[in-house]
Amino acid sequence: MSRIVLRNLVKSYPGGDRRATDEISLEVADGEFVVLVGPSGCGKTTLLRMVAGLETPDSGSVHIGDTDVTSLSARDRRVSMVFQSYAIFPHMKVRQNIGFGLMMRKVPRPEIDRRVADAAAMLDLSDYLDRFPSQLSGGQRQRVAVARAIVVDAGVLLMDEPLSNLDALLRLQFRAELKRIVHQIGTTTLYVTHDQAEAMSLGDRVAVMRDGRVAQIGGPLEVYDSPADRFVGSFLGAPPMNFFPALVSDGPALSVGALSIPAPSSLARFAGRTVLVGVRAEKLAVSTDAADGFLPATVEVVEPTGASVLLTVRLGDHELKVQAPPTFDTRPEASVWLRADPSTMRFYDPETSLALTV
Ligand SMILES: Nc1ncnc2c1ncn2[C@@H]1O[C@H](COP(=O)(O)OP(=O)(O)OP(=O)(O)O)[C@@H](O)[C@H]1O
Ligand SMILES: [Mg+2]
Known part of the structure; x- marks a missing residue:
């Protein structure tokens, strides 16, 4: 059971003129794919980092499965995260980058090799395992970051704009690919994007955020067809409502x-x-x-x-x-x-x- 339950999460940064997240409550069911979407600065990354354990909320709680993990460190949370700035290690080859999390968890070598090969095949990286990140395109580096996150088989997958460095065509291709992969592995996923089309296409449910709050959460068609307020109607859809x-x-x-x-x-x-x-x-x-x-x-x-x-x-x-x-x-x-x-x-x-x- 890897349900995520967030209760009244509040986070302010020193010097910030308003709360980065303001009493956010949200549930992601076991195996569900929920997308957080909203304009720049609305608190998406902050929320994801609190789920990962990389940011401490001022108040509120984070539950994963049946455990209150609010005071647990990132290491102890069984979450896997793809960062907005994909953060892969430049001095390690693709193979070591993908296997890094497994190595840290002391998984036996043959199993690491097998799982790295599987993840690389899923993400079309099999031919690049012995290259360094500097020898890859931006899109390939981004795929390495995704492979590294899915390979550890954590209970919860957190992704922060994992497609942001791809050009428009690749983004569209990889979006469908990612949907297939996440569906296949069935991990509970919280995914961040500021791209409304990506949110609609990927999410079982979409949470539209504004100014540190969730303006509306629902199925893609529900939020598109019946926006809860003018902001949601304007933000979702091209052209806006x-x-x-x-x-x-x-x-x-x-x-x-x-x-x-x-x-x-x-x-x-x-x-x-x-x-x-x-x-x-x-x-x-x-x-x-x-x-x-x-x-x-x-x-x-x-x-x-x-x-x-x-x-x-x-x-x-x-x-x-x-x-x-x-x-x-x-x-x-x-x-x-x-x-x-x-x-x-x-x-x-x-x-x-x-x-x-x-
Ligand atoms: N480390 C920090 N110190 C101070 N303020 C911060 C810090 N990180 C984020 N903020 C502020 O908190 C608010 C929410 O930021 P956050 O990074 O969560 O937004 P976001 O929705 O992920 O935006 P983007 O789409 O640009 O990535 C913003 O006003 C931002 O300036
Ligand atoms: Mg962000």
Whole structure:
């Protein structure tokens, strides 16, 4: 059992203007892969280092399996970590780097050799075992760091931006590879990235962090489809979720300037109030012809991406992103018509930015 349970973890650094982590509670089930994602400085590395035992929390506790490890040293925690700056030893060959943790644990030589060979094969490093890190590309060095972490078979695997030094294509390839490997070894994993696409693709669950707190945790589709607040909707997804204010009127309907959109019936209890509407670019239907229930908008920018066309359009006073089919034929200043299915709209409190239950 290698469940991770974090309770109210608080950490401040001397001279910091706010807490690096502020009462974070989180559970990772045995064998689960949870991704921490959030902007730079939101506390991801700090949280991971507290789980590893490399940073002492001011208050709160860390449990691994059934043990409270809060006061245990890193050595005694059965965790394996890949660091943001991959930290492999320059004076050791790949073989010794990968086997280092096993050697420290006094694992017999033949077993070290076997496990190093297995990990190297998994990470496509078999041909590089006798090279020094300086003779490897950045991506290969990063794979050595991952191999070194998975080879020890610790109960818990912690990874801090392990793909950050790869170029875009390699990153995409290695992401799928890593998912396969982690699934295969079945280790409980806490993984840090600031890349929202990577978070969605890898995580069984995704924890979106902001300013030392977890803004939302849930399955990738859940956090993408139903963001708990405006920050989560803007942070996840490319483009970010569209947000615009609208007045709820009887019917119920939503008035956006002079335009009126049908609203889900459950919104009736907010009649007379202004809400923030959130809708994803791909949920907006777009047409070059006027049709019933469609709203007139003006195209500002047309960006073909191959798989689709990303439009920036003006609807009344608001700028929206719309994802249209790749063959959608339009140009700047053209008129288009938009429609959002009420069931795809999300609603937020304009003051707190928190999701409204409708
Ligand atoms: N050793 C330290 N001393 C003082 N402040 C620190 C230290 N380490 C981190 N911080 C501060 O704590 C906050 C959280 O830092 P942390 O490294 O956890 O962020 P992060 O989410 O990992 O960011 P990034 O995506 O840039 O790696 C930041 O404001 C940072 O400046
Ligand atoms: Mg970090």
